[in-house]
Amino acid sequence: MKTIRNILIATSLTAIGVSGIGAALADSKDNGPIDPSKASISIQQASDIALGEVSGTVTEIELENERGVLVYDVEVASATGEVELQIDAASGQILAKKLDDDKHDDDDDDRDGKDN
Numbered sequence: 462m463k464t465i466r467n468i469l470i471a472t473s474l475t476a477i478g479v480s481g482i483g484a485a486l487a488d489s490k491d492n493g494p495i496d497p498s499k500a501s502i503s504i505q506q507a508s509d510i511a512l513g514e515v516s517g518t519v520t521e522i523e524l525e526n527e528r529g530v531l532v533y534d535v536e537v538a539s540a541t542g543e544v545e546l547q548i549d550a551a552s553g554q555i556l557a558k559k560l561d562d563d564k565h566d567d568d569d570d571d572r573d574g575k576d577n
């Protein structure tokens with residue numbers, strides 16, 4: 462069901478002219494499904510905000526519920542590595558920005574770095 466929803470969202474983004482962006486509506490175990498109509502800014506606006514902060518290409522956007530606050534998690538491929546930004550879906554304010562430099566390793570930084 463999630464895969465179909467993500468495909469539909471990606472197809473919709475392409476239809477409205479947002480290319481190169483994979484989007485997902487994240488379900489939270491604590492908060493249930495996310496209602497995108499509750500976000501005050503659109504996926505396109507979140508993308509524009511991220512690209513105003515970091516030069517590069519948006520590779521992924523996820524709308525998530527973080528402790529009761531809707532946020533867009535945006536990943537941007539830049540010349541210095543992947544930059545992850547968290548943008549408040551109500552105000553458009555950048556809440557966090559982190560460089561995830563994977564150029565020098567083959568590990569996904571989300572893991573503990575050990576080979577499994």
